[in-house]
Amino acid sequence: MQNPTPAIPDPEIQAVIDKDLHLEGPLLPILHGLQTTFGHIPDTAIALVAAALNITKAEVHGVMSFYHDFRQVPAGRHVLRICRAEACQAMGGKALADETLASLGLDWHGTTANGAVTIEPVYCLGLCACAPAAMVDDKVIGRVDKARMDTILQEAGA
C-alpha cells in the first residue's frame, strides 16, 4: 500500500484485547474486535495477542491468515462484496461481477485509486432467491443489475 498506516498505540490495541480475554476461545472475538476498531489487524497487535493468550506469534498469524475476513492492511472506505456462488451465477452474477471489476479496472480484493471502495468476493449472502446479491459494508442488496451496481458504486464514491 502506498499510504502507510499511522501506527496505533499499543495501549489502544491492548484495551481491545483485554475486553474479550474472559471468553472461552477468545482469539476470534479478539481478532474481530481489532478489525472492527482499527479497520484491519495491525502488525503490532500480533505480539500483543500472542502474549495475552500465551501462544506463539506464528499461531496468531496462522489463525488470522486462515480466515478470509481478516485483513492486515485497511480496506477502502467501503467494502463491496459481490456474491460469486451458484444461485447468483444462475441469475447472471458472474457477468455482473466481471463487468464491475472491468469497469473499475480492478481485480478481486482491489481498492479503487481514490480509496473509496474495496471489492471482495463472497460465497453466499443467503439472498439466493433474489439473486444476484451484493453487500456494501453491512447493507444487503438483491437483484443487482448493471444500473443498480452503478448506483451502488456512485453512492460509495468509486
Add this chain to the structure above:
Amino acid sequence: MKIYVPLDSAAKALGADAVAAAIKAEAAKRGLEVTLIRNGSHGMIWLEPLVEIDTGTGRQGFGPVTVADVPALLDGKMASLGPVEEIPFFARQTRLTFARCGIIDPLDLADYEAHGGLAGLRRALAMSGPDIIKEVTDSGLRGRGGAGFPTGIKWNTVMEAEAVQKYIVCNADEGDSGTFADRMIMEGDPFTLIEGMAIAGIGVGATKGYVYLRSEYPDAINVMNQAVKLARQNRLLGADILGSGKAFDMEIRVGAGAYVCGEETSLLNSMEGKRGEVRFKPPLPALEGFMGRPTVVNNVISLATVPVIFEKGAAHYADFGLGRSKGTMPIQIAGNVKYGGLFETAFGMPLGELVNDVAGGTASGHPVRAVQVGGPLGAYMPPAKFDTPFAYEEFDGQEALIGHAGIVVFDDSVDMLQMARFAMEFCSVESCGKCTPCRIGSVRGVETIDRIARGDADAIPLLADLCDTMTDGSLCALGGFTPYPVMSALTHFPEDFATVKEAAE
C-alpha cells in the same frame, strides 16, 4: 391500524427499510395512527417487500411494495394479495419449524408465547433427561445441516458422557449457496432457536451454549444478539430457567468467512481460536467437542425444530414425511426461478413438482436445464431425474444429496463444464488444507477440467479417477463431496464436456 414490514435481509435487500420509513413518514403526514411492526419474512421472496395491513379485520398482504406505492397503499388503492396464508405457495405448505416466522414480531416474547412459544420448553422442564432424549428420538428428527444423522442418538451420547461441563453448539455457518433457512429463522423467529437450545441443554445436561454464526449475516447476528439479551432478561436463559432451578445460558460467536467452518470439527476448532481445520473422527464431538468436552453440535433448523416437537408431541411430528425421512423440511428454492423462497413441506414431494409447480419454473422463461440440490457440494440433477422424491435415502439412491435443502435452478444458458470447474475452484479456495485429496486434488481438478475444455478427451477418465480419490480419501465433506457436482455435471451433461473436440473434428 397495524402495518407489518419484514426486517428479513432478503426483504431489506429489496428495499423493505425504505418502504418502512416511507410508511412512517406518510402516516405521520396524514395523522394516521399506525403501529409499524417489523416481522420476519413469510418466505415468498418474489413478493418482498411484502407488506401486511391489519385494520382490525385480519391481515391483508400487498407486494412487492415500492416507496412509490406507499401513498396508494395507505389510500387502500393498491391491489391486495389477500390474506398471506391463502396465497397458493404458502397455503400448500406444512409449517412446523417456520410456523411463527413472518407472523410474529421476532423480538416480542409475549407475541412468541401467544403463538405457541415456550410450551415445549415448559413441558421439557418437567421431564427427565432420558425422557427428553426419547421424545427427540421418537420424533425421527435427523440433522438438518445435511448429514441427516439422528438427533436423538447424538443427544444420547452426550447425555451419557460424564464431564464437568458439556456444551450445546449451534452450527449457524450456513455457507451453502441456495440456502437461507437458518438466516430466515434467526431473523424471523430467534426465540425458537434459543428455546430449542435450552431444551437440548436440559436434556443432555449442558449448561452452556454457543451459536457459531457466519459473518456474512450481519442482520441475523444483530437479531440473535438482541434475542439472547431479551431471553436472559426474561429468565428464559440463565441460572434459573422459568423458575425451574435449571440452568442454561448461551452466546453468539461470529465466524470469519471460512466455508469449511460449517463442518462441525473445524467449527469447533474455530470457536476454540484455532485455524478452522478439520479434526479426525473419532473422537466424536459428542464425547470430545468444544474444549475437549462432550458437545452437541446441531444445525440451526434441527434445534429450531425441537420446540414444536415438544409442543405438539413426537408422534405429531413423525406423522409427516416419507420412510426414514420424518417430519418436514424447509426447502429453499433459489437461483433462476419464478417464485423463489422458503417452502416447508413434509419429506417426499418430487423434485420436479417443487421446481416446476411450486416455483413455477425459471424466472427467465427458458427451459430448466439443471438444478443443484444441497449447496456447492450437491449434485446437479437433470429434468430426467425430477421424479426423485425429496428425502434423504431417495436422493442418496440417485448419487445426490439433499444437504441443507437448497435448490438452485439453472436455465438452458448454463455451461455445465464451467459449473464443474467452479465446484473444483471453490473447493481449492475453501479447502482447510489438512488432507491432500482436497487441498491438492481440487487444484488438479481445475486444471484437468481446463484440459477437457481445450478438447483433450483423455482428461475425462483422469477427472473421474481424481474424483474417486477425493471421495474416498478426503477427511470431510468438502473434499469428499465436491465430486458430486463435478461428476453429476459430467455424467448428465456430457455434451458440455465434448464441444470443443467435436467442433475440431
